[in-house]
Amino acid sequence: MKALFFIQTWLQNIIANLNAETIQSWFIFNPKEPLLFNSGLFLGFFSVFYFIYILSRKTHYFRITYVVLFSLFFYYKSSGIYFWLLIFSSVVDYSLSRLIYTETVKFYRKFYLILSLFINLGMLVYFKYTHFLVANFNMLFEGNVTFSDIILPVGISFYTFQTLSYTIDVYRKDLEPTKSFMDFLFFVSFFPQLVAGPIVRASDFIPQIYQKLNLTKEDFNKALYLIIGGLIKKAVISDYISSNFVDRVFDAPNSYTAFENLMASYGYAIQIYCDFSGYSDMAIGLALLMGFTLPPNFRTPYKSASITEFWRRWHISLSSWLRDYLYISMGGNRKGKIRTYFNLFMTMLLGGLWHGANWKFVFWGVLHGLALAFERFFDSRIKLPKNGIVKTIKILLTFHFVVFCWLFFRAKDFETAFQITENIGKLTFNIEQWQTIILGYSNVFIVLAFGFIWHFLPERITTFNEKLFGKLPFWIQAIILGFVFWIVFATASEGAQPFIYFQF
Numbered sequence: 072m073k074a075l076f077f078i079q080t081w082l083q084n085i086i087a088n089l090n091a092e093t094i095q096s097w098f099i100f101n102p103k104e105p106l107l108f109n110s111g112l113f114l115g116f117f118s119v120f121y122f123i124y125i126l127s128r129k130t131h132y133f134r135i136t137y138v139v140l141f142s143l144f145f146y147y148k149s150s151g152i153y154f155w156l157l158i159f160s161s162v163v164d165y166s167l168s169r170l171i172y173t174e175t176v177k178f179y180r181k182f183y184l185i186l187s188l189f190i191n192l193g194m195l196v197y198f199k200y201t202h203f204l205v206a207n208f209n210m211l212f213e214g215n216v217t218f219s220d221i222i223l224p225v226g227i228s229f230y231t232f233q234t235l236s237y238t239i240d241v242y243r244k245d246l247e248p249t250k251s252f253m254d255f256l257f258f259v260s261f262f263p264q265l266v267a268g269p270i271v272r273a274s275d276f277i278p279q280i281y282q283k284l285n286l287t288k289e290d291f292n293k294a295l296y297l298i299i300g301g302l303i304k305k306a307v308i309s310d311y312i313s314s315n316f317v318d319r320v321f322d323a324p325n326s327y328t329a330f331e332n333l334m335a336s337y338g339y340a341i342q343i344y345c346d347f348s349g350y351s352d353m354a355i356g357l358a359l360l361m362g363f364t365l366p367p368n369f370r371t372p373y374k375s376a377s378i379t380e381f382w383r384r385w386h387i388s389l390s391s392w393l394r395d396y397l398y399i400s401m402g403g404n405r406k407g408k409i410r411t412y413f414n415l416f417m418t419m420l421l422g423g424l425w426h427g428a429n430w431k432f433v434f435w436g437v438l439h440g441l442a443l444a445f446e447r448f449f450d451s452r453i454k455l456p457k458n459g460i461v462k463t464i465k466i467l468l469t470f471h472f473v474v475f476c477w478l479f480f481r482a483k484d485f486e487t488a489f490q491i492t493e494n495i496g497k498l499t500f501n502i503e504q505w506q507t508i509i510l511g512y513s514n515v516f517i518v519l520a521f522g523f524i525w526h527f528l529p530e531r532i533t534t535f536n537e538k539l540f541g542k543l544p545f546w547i548q549a550i551i552l553g554f555v556f557w558i559v560f561a562t563a564s565e566g567a568q569p570f571i572y573f574q575f
Contacts, residue, residue, distance in 0.1 A: 098148075105225065106148035108301075108353045114556070116145075117357070124361065128284040135257050135280065138361070142262035146226070149266055153224035156194065157260060163190050164234040165248075165255045168241040172248050180242060187238045195231050198223055203428030226266030228425060230259055232392055237273040239396060246274050254280050263357040267350050269368040269388035276363070284362040292541035295548055297356030299555050304349030306559040308522045309342045316515040317342055321481055324490045329498040330505055332491050334519070339481050340474045341522040344372065347386070371526055373473070376465040378442040381473060393422050412447065416440035426480070431488065435479045442472060 097112060106113055120141050127134045147154040167187045174180045196204075201221055209215060237258070240246035249255040258277055264270075320327050320335035327335070351368035358365045372384035382390040398418040404411040416437070423436015455461050475492070482488035509516050540548065 100148055100151040102151065105150070106145060108305075108350065108357075121360065128362075131281075132253075134284070135253055138262075139253060139257050139260055142257075142260040142265060145262040146260065146265055150225040153222075153227075156224055156227070157230060158256070160191065160194065160230065160234055161256050161259045162252075163187065164238050164259075165252050168238045168248050171238065171242050184238060184242045188235065191231050191235055195227060197221070198227055200428045229267060229270055230265060232270050232389075233273075234259055236270070236392060236396060240273055246277075249277055249280075261358070261363070263354040263361075263363075264365055267347070267354070269351055269354065269365055270392050271365060271388070275366065279363050282362075286360070286362050289541065290359050290362075292548070293537065294356040294359035295552060296537050296540045297352045297359070299552055301349040301352030301354075301356060302555050302559055304345035304352065304522075306349075308518055308525075309346040309349060311518050312338050312342045312515060312522070313346075316512055316519075317481075321483070321487065321491070324487060324494055327494075328504065328508065329494050329496075330501075330508055332494040333498060334508075334516075336474050336478060336491065336495065337523075338515075338519055339477055340373070340470075341519060341526065343477065343481070344369070344526065345522055371530075373470050373526055374466060375469050376462050377446055377469055378439060378472065379446055381469060382439070382443070389422070389425075393418050397421060408448075408451075412444040415443045415447065419443060431479045431482065431485055434485075435476050438476045438479070 097116075104110075106116075124134065124137065127137060143154055143157070146157055164187055167183045171180050171183045174183065198221055237246070237255075241248055249258065254277070257280055258271070258273060261271070261276075317335050317338040320331055321339070324332050324335075348369040355365045355367070366388060368387050370384040370387070372381050375381035375384055398414055401414045401417065402410055403414060406414075417440070419436045419440030420433060421436070423432045423434070423439070426432045426435070455465075478488045478491055479485070482491065540551075543551075
């Protein structure tokens with residue numbers, strides 16, 4: 072009841088302060104307040120959108136056009152004028168893929184593919200890596216080249232990979248082009264996964280465009296369950312840990328004890344998981360509400376017993392994309408052992424660079440690449456016994472290696488990352504100090520523990536909870552959803568916080 076009262080009060084305050092300027096701000100891009108899934112404005116927009124969407128479920132062309140227009144509006148509210156870049160990329164890849172499909176001369180087919188790669192990767196390099204390349208050029212050659220400010224469009228890495236996979240699949244003759252440009256634009260701009268994934272394969276998604284909308288009760292219940300879980304992960308666990316503990320330690324690690332540095336490292340591990348998997352859950356849930364099935368993007372990655380397994384569980388859509396379009400294209404494991412190790416290493420190095428134009432991301436990718444190559448070498452020579460003790464040790468080692476790598480992913484520079492590792496290296500057992508710190512950050516540590524417990528719950532318990540939620544009456548589900556939104560708005564200190572992967 073408290074949650075419903077809070078929402079009622081919130082709506083009354085909005086209506087009371089409603090004026091022309093406020094309404095106009097809803098539809099105008101504000102770089103300081105991009106449209107986010109975990110914001111009240113998105114909730115309002117989606118509620119109106121979804122009502123009309125359900126009414127139009129039997130009119131295919133109108134439904135497709137309507138979703139495309141809303142998706143473009145969503146991207147405009149997230150990235151401003153750069154929504155034209157999305158349209159340009161779509162026009163280029165749709166046109167070139169049609170030429171590839173109809174062309175019979177191998178030379179021209181390959182030329183159109185190379186042209187698509189050049190245009191798409193060229194835009195990605197310009198917007199994402201120009202400053203990085205110029206800065207390194209100036210450092211190496213003592214130059215003074217300058218470049219005007221370039222703003223990174225939200226989600227450009229995601230939709231670029233998505234359109235590239237479409238063109239490559241058409242070139243490989245694994246896929247036929249869409250029936251119309253509007254269908255292709257629907258695939259590229261579909262708003263639930265547009266700005267932070269999952270990276271959807273055309274072969275999995277496009278056939279769903281032509282199917283009739285068939286939303287079952289089970290799909291609806293699962294969608295609500297995913298959205299509620301995603302909101303809790305992102306807005307309750309991730310944001311709270313970040314603003315109240317992790318960010319403070321990473322901003323000035325030498326101002327905190329070794330124990331606080333260690334706990335901040337663990338904290339970031341669960342923060343980035345809850346942030347990104349929370350977004351993926353919401354995206355998958357929103358898509359399911361609309362009758363579309365998106366692939367799972369996370370499967371409790373910290374349960375992994377190896378780095379190889381970790382990348383089968385973490386950001387699955389990206390790791391599978393890198394495997395199918397980069398690793399296999401370089402030769403995969405078909406060119407001998409040495410070449411296999413090199414291909415693994417280069418795939419992860421480029422995967423690190425994909426995450427950001429900074430050497431610390433490259434180093435993060437290098438660490439994972441070396442780990443993958445070492446595991447392949449080790450497993451080919453030594454067979455460990457398969458039992459619970461060995462598996463537990465492997466999970467602990469894998470988890471701590473991943474946490475160590477996250478330090479370079481999160482820290483603002485190498486110096487900060489090495490300060491944290493140095494501070495953790497000075498850790499001594501001091502029960503009184505640890506108790507004082509835990510009590511001082513009691514709420515943070517409770518949320519931190521909740522996040523890890525949730526992650527490590529056996530899959531059967533998670534499945535049971537989902538089925539139990541599905542059996543609840545709709546009015547109880549609505550109360551739970553309202554209660555979660557109340558928690559989100561009640562705990563948000565500075566409004567809705569952007570998702571970590573928006574920067575990529």
